[in-house]
Amino acid sequence: xxxxVSPILSEDGRARGAVIVxxxxxxxxxxxxxxxxxxxNVSHELRxxxxxxxxxxxxxxxxxxxxxxxxxxxxxxxxxxxxxxxRLVEDLLTLSHIENRxxxxxxxxxxxxxxxxKIQPVIERYAEAKGISLNVAIPPDLPALSIGEDLLxxxxxNLLENAVKYTSGGSVWLKASxxxxxxxxxFGDTGCGIPEKSLPRIFERFFRVDKARSREQGxxxxxxxxxKHIVDGSGGKVTVQSELGKGTVFTCSLPMAL
Ligand code: ADP
Numbered sequence: 001x002x003x004x005v006s007p008i009l010s011e012d013g014r015a016r017g018a019v020i021v022x023x024x025x026x027x028x029x030x031x032x033x034x035x036x037x038x039x040x041n042v043s044h045e046l047r048x049x050x051x052x053x054x055x056x057x058x059x060x061x062x063x064x065x066x067x068x069x070x071x072x073x074x075x076x077x078x079x080x081x082x083x084x085x086x087r088l089v090e091d092l093l094t095l096s097h098i099e100n101r102x103x104x105x106x107x108x109x110x111x112x113x114x115x116x117x118k119i120q121p122v123i124e125r126y127a128e129a130k131g132i133s134l135n136v137a138i139p140p141d142l143p144a145l146s147i148g149e150d151l152l153x154x155x156x157x158n159l160l161e162n163a164v165k166y167t168s169g170g171s172v173w174l175k176a177s178x179x180x181x182x183x184x185x186x187f188g189d190t191g192c193g194i195p196e197k198s199l200p201r202i203f204e205r206f207f208r209v210d211k212a213r214s215r216e217q218g219x220x221x222x223x224x225x226x227x228k229h230i231v232d233g234s235g236g237k238v239t240v241q242s243e244l245g246k247g248t249v250f251t252c253s254l255p256m257a258l
Pocket of ligand 1: 095162190202207209219220221222248
């Protein structure tokens with residue numbers, strides 16, 4: 001608690017009383033700690049690919065470039081690490097944009113089918129490359145949602161990309177249905193699942209169950225925190241059910257447009 005005391009003086013300068021203001025700064029401290037942790041995490045996430053890019057570029061300049069097989073391998077690593085940096089910077093920008101501006105219910109109206117069509121080619125290609133069957137069921141009479149369409153596309157992209165990312169050779173689905181005053185979007189997969197003890201933490205920035213696996217698949221650790229921001233800001237709810245080794249279902253309930 002931070003305390004400020006100001007005396008109240010009478011006209012002849014004698015103290016007549018005091019005003020004492022107490023600020024509870026627990027929340028401030030917590031936010032400050034979160035911010036410091038975030039900056040440390042970002043720096044670490046940026047430094048890892050940068051170190052690798054720098055190292056391989058130096059090795060190439062030192063002579064490795066003369067050997068075609070090595071040159072090819074090192075250039076591929078440099079390319080992959082640059083892509084990782086790019087994804088990280090893009091996710092950070094999205095997160096910062098959403099946090100600064102906030103997501104508001106009045107931000108727009110979106111049609112689920114149209115929002116899905118924007119990301120459809122990316123998801124279909126990704127699922128096909130991993131031999132995963134993709135099933136999308138969006139009823140034609142589904143009501144519109146009170147959420148910006150780009151934000152809805154981003155939410156669907158993050159959840160479907162994760163579903164494919166953490167599944168090998170099974171199936172991934174998106175099922176939309178109408179509830180009371182809301183639309184439910186279910187994103188399911190038959191993938192690796194999430195251990196129960198990690199479930200409460202998965203929406204935190206940079207939290208990953210398996211760091212190596214996430215990195216190897218191109219994950220930044222920011223996808224679900226972006227999803228949570230979008231859903232909360234638009235007045236909806238996101239829940240997750242998962243069974244290790246069996247699969248995971250994320251359910252977003254989003255308010256219908258008025
Ligand atoms: P990442 O970029 O690592 O995928 P996210 O914020 O999108 O970061 O997800 C956080 C973590 O939650 C992931 O690293 C992964 O461990 C877990 N996760 C997310 N979605 C799934 C899923 N569909 N199946 C299994 N694990 C998942």
